[in-house]
Amino acid sequence: MQRRDFLQTLGAAAAGGVLARVPSNTSAKKLDRIGLETYAVRHAMMQDPDRTLAQVRAMGYTDVELLWSFNLFGRTPQQVAATLKNEGLRAPSCHMSADTIFVGWERSLEIAKTLGQEQCTVPDFEDWTKQTLDDWKEWADRFNAAGAVARKHGIWLAFHNEAYHQKPIEGKVPFDVFIERLDPSVTHLQLDVGNMLIGGGDPMQYLQKYPNRFFSFHLKDALPDRSSDTLLGKGILDVKKFLAAVPALEQKTVFVEQETAKDAAGDLADAKANCDYLRALEF
Numbered sequence: 001m002q003r004r005d006f007l008q009t010l011g012a013a014a015a016g017g018v019l020a021r022v023p024s025n026t027s028a029k030k031l032d033r034i035g036l037e038t039y040a041v042r043h044a045m046m047q048d049p050d051r052t053l054a055q056v057r058a059m060g061y062t063d064v065e066l067l068w069s070f071n072l073f074g075r076t077p078q079q080v081a082a083t084l085k086n087e088g089l090r091a092p093s094c095h096m097s098a099d100t101i102f103v104g105w106e107r108s109l110e111i112a113k114t115l116g117q118e119q120c121t122v123p124d125f126e127d128w129t130k131q132t133l134d135d136w137k138e139w140a141d142r143f144n145a146a147g148a149v150a151r152k153h154g155i156w157l158a159f160h161n162e163a164y165h166q167k168p169i170e171g172k173v174p175f176d177v178f179i180e181r182l183d184p185s186v187t188h189l190q191l192d193v194g195n196m197l198i199g200g201g202d203p204m205q206y207l208q209k210y211p212n213r214f215f216s217f218h219l220k221d222a223l224p225d226r227s228s229d230t231l232l233g234k235g236i237l238d239v240k241k242f243l244a245a246v247p248a249l250e251q252k253t254v255f256v257e258q259e260t261a262k263d264a265a266g267d268l269a270d271a272k273a274n275c276d277y278l279r280a281l282e283f
Helices: 038-047 049-059 068-074 077-087 105-114 133-152 174-181 193-198 203-209 239-245 264-280
Strands: 035-037 063-067 090-095 119-122 156-160 187-192 214-219 253-256
Touching: 035 038, 035 090, 035 253, 038 049, 038 063, 038 068, 038 264, 049 068, 049 077, 049 264, 063 068, 063 253, 068 090, 077 090, 077 105, 090 253, 105 119, 105 133, 119 187, 119 214, 133 156, 133 174, 133 187, 156 214, 187 193, 187 203, 193 203, 193 214, 203 239, 253 264
Parallel strands: 035 063, 063 090, 090 119, 119 156, 156 187, 187 214, 214 253
Antiparallel strands: none
């Protein structure tokens, strides 16, 4: 079940908030807050979203990134907000369909505020709308306009990278063309580290090239052949080095997202293993 299949469903999401607080005055740093993108537990969420969120909190996660592109797994924003409050979870971020910025955008921003969110993130565009560099440039212009509206509501509009965003078009990487046309005063970016690796890119280079553009992260590892993601610490990502390199990490958001599980049990097992890894990690 692919994320893009669900982006046909109208939704709106939001993201932001300080998620990766790092203790000060210590030589060894640890993440104080650890988030989970709910796509990583999508099979479990489809079976019982409230119970799954309770299990996620029990694992040690403090935050979740909701999926409005999954229509919140059949729950209303009010129901989701109640569950989050009951479990002691925050949802500073969500993923939404790109269509959301064209239809009911301001209404969606108000829903985002209801859920305590500060950033609305689009994970991808429809294939037919990103065939040329001009398509990507037009999307950037649309983002700038929608981002300006979002800022009036105290929300950030953001974009998340897929693996194939690294594939050149007309000799240029479309993700780079998109970034360079975006207005950073009204837009944010979410760096999916695993997707970057799988697509052949280098997330460390992106941190260096665009040090002030990425305000949230999907943290996932990748197999040596870059064919798929894997458990944190089991692949080619130097997690310690990456986290240590993120500028002002304490002001940014970090979400675990491993996508390879095939069922609810696998979802939850991977989510727990990744959380345990990060809770013990010093960098």
